[in-house]
Amino acid sequence: MSYRSRFLAVCGAGAVTAGALLVAVPLWLRPRLPEPLAVHWGPSGQADRTGSFGTAMALDLAMLGLIVAFLLYAVLHRDAADHPDRRRPVAALLAGAVTLVLAVRAATLAANLDRPDWRAAELPLMPVLFILLAVVAAGALGWAAAAHGPVPPPRETPAGPSMRLAAGRRTVWVSSAVNPWAGAAALAGVAGAAVVGLLAWLFPFAGLGTALPPLVIIGLVGAIVHRVGVRVGDDRVVISFGPFRAPARTIPLDNLRGATVEDRQPYQTGGWGLRGLPGRSTIMIRGGETLVLRYASGGRLAITVDDARHGAALINALLAERVQAP
Amino acid sequence: MLLTLDLNDPRPLHEQVAAAVRQAVASGVATPGQRLPSARELAAALGVNANTVLRALRDLRDEGVLEFRRGRGVSVLRPPDGRQVLLRRSRELLEEAGRYGYRPEDVIEMIKELS
Structure with a gap:
C-alpha cells in the first residue's frame, strides 16, 4: 500500500x-x-x-x-x-x-x-x-x-542565470516593483480617512467615526503592497514593502540554494498580495518577471520584481563563491 | 540594478558610487528611461551613507547621465559619452600599469599588439 x-x-x-x-x-x-x-x-x-x-x-x-x-x-x-x-x-x-x-x-x-x-x-x-x-x-x-512519511528526493534545482564576480569588488543588486493600483488605493484610503476624520471631529454626533478604521486599514495595506523592493548583497537578500522600506524581511544566503527567473501572472498564483503557504509563497505585486528564491530546506519564495535576471544571477554567483571558499 | 564597487579604490566614496552607476548605464544594465532605486535604497545596499549616494547621483546629473524629476525620482537620461568613459578607463589602466612598472609607451605598444 x-x-x-x-x-x-x-x-x-x-x-x-x-x-x-x-x-x-x-x-x-x-x-x-x-x-x-x-x-x-x-x-x-x-x-x-x-x-x-x-x-x-x-x-x-x-x-x-x-x-x-x-x-x-x-x-x-x-x-x-x-x-x-x-x-x-x-x-x-x-x-x-x-x-x-x-x-x-x-x-x-x-x-x-x-x-x-x-x-x-x-x-x-x-x-x-x-x-x-x-x-x-x-x-x-x-x-x-x-x-512522518516519505520525503521525495530533492529535485534538481533548475539552474538559474549566473555571472562572474571580480575579486576585490563588492557587487550588489537593488530593484523593486510597483503596483500603481495599490498606490491609488493607499492614497484614496489616506485621503478618505483624513476627510472622514475631519468631518467626525466637526460633527461628532453623526457617527462617522465608524468609517475611519476601514479607511485607515485600506490606506495602510495599500501603502504596504504598493511597492516591493529587493536587494541582494553581502550575505543576504532583503525584501522590503512599502515606501518606507518597512516591514522588511531578511533571508541569509545560507538559507538559499539558488535563484531562478520565471514569468508569473496573478491568475496563476490566485491573485495579488502575499499568496500561498509558507514554503511555496509568492509576493505578487504585478504580473510578469518574477525572482524565485529556492530555500535550502526545499521550499521557495517568488517575488515579482523588475530586472529579476540580474538579481538571480548575482545570488547564484554569490552562492557559488561561498561553496568554493567556505 | 546591478552595481559594483571596487573595495581597493582609493578615490572618495561618492566618486566610486558615481563610477558604479555610470558603469551600469554604460554597460546597458540600466537603460535610458529606467528609474533608479531611491538613494536610500542604493545606500542601504552599498553600505554607504545616503548623502554620499545623493552626491554621486547629482554629479551624474550634471554629466547628463541621469535626470532628476520632481515626484518621479531619478531616471537614466542617456548613456555616458563614450570618449569620456574610455578616457576614464584609460586613466585607470595607466595607473594600474604604473603599479606594475610599465610606462604609458609600453601600454601603447601592448594595445598596438592587440589590435
Whole structure:
C-alpha cells in the first residue's frame, strides 16, 4: 500500500468516524433536545437564532463533505500526500476543520440538552474558548503526524542565470516593483480617512467615526503592497514593502540554494498580495518577471520584481563563491 | 540594478558610487528611461551613507547621465559619452600599469599588439 493510499485511508477513516459521530450522537440525544434547537448565540451567551434538528445535521454533513472534497482534491490533484511541505498544512487544516465541526456540534448539543425550550439554552464563553483551543491543538497534531512519511528526493534545482564576480569588488543588486493600483488605493484610503476624520471631529454626533478604521486599514495595506523592493548583497537578500522600506524581511544566503527567473501572472498564483503557504509563497505585486528564491530546506519564495535576471544571477554567483571558499 | 564597487579604490566614496552607476548605464544594465532605486535604497545596499549616494547621483546629473524629476525620482537620461568613459578607463589602466612598472609607451605598444 503506497503512502498516498495510507494517507487517504487514515484521513478517510477519520472522516467516516466524524460523520458517524455527527449522525449517531444527535439521534441518540434527540429525545432530550428541544425543537427547534438554539444554533446561534449572542455575545452575552443568550441564544438568538434557531434551526431544526434536520437542518443542523444536514449542515454538519455538508461541512464534512466539503472537508472530504478538499482532502481528495489536495491528495489526488495536488499530490499533497507525497510532499512534506504540502502534506503538513493539509493535515493540519483537515484535523482542525473536522475538530471544529465536531466541537461546535458538541457545544451546541450540550447547551440544548435537557432544555424545555431553545430560549433556555445558554452558551457561556468558556466552551467557546475550549473549542478554539481544541481546533488549534488538533491542527498542531495533524501537522506533527504528517511530518512522518516519505520525503521525495530533492529535485534538481533548475539552474538559474549566473555571472562572474571580480575579486576585490563588492557587487550588489537593488530593484523593486510597483503596483500603481495599490498606490491609488493607499492614497484614496489616506485621503478618505483624513476627510472622514475631519468631518467626525466637526460633527461628532453623526457617527462617522465608524468609517475611519476601514479607511485607515485600506490606506495602510495599500501603502504596504504598493511597492516591493529587493536587494541582494553581502550575505543576504532583503525584501522590503512599502515606501518606507518597512516591514522588511531578511533571508541569509545560507538559507538559499539558488535563484531562478520565471514569468508569473496573478491568475496563476490566485491573485495579488502575499499568496500561498509558507514554503511555496509568492509576493505578487504585478504580473510578469518574477525572482524565485529556492530555500535550502526545499521550499521557495517568488517575488515579482523588475530586472529579476540580474538579481538571480548575482545570488547564484554569490552562492557559488561561498561553496568554493567556505 | 546591478552595481559594483571596487573595495581597493582609493578615490572618495561618492566618486566610486558615481563610477558604479555610470558603469551600469554604460554597460546597458540600466537603460535610458529606467528609474533608479531611491538613494536610500542604493545606500542601504552599498553600505554607504545616503548623502554620499545623493552626491554621486547629482554629479551624474550634471554629466547628463541621469535626470532628476520632481515626484518621479531619478531616471537614466542617456548613456555616458563614450570618449569620456574610455578616457576614464584609460586613466585607470595607466595607473594600474604604473603599479606594475610599465610606462604609458609600453601600454601603447601592448594595445598596438592587440589590435
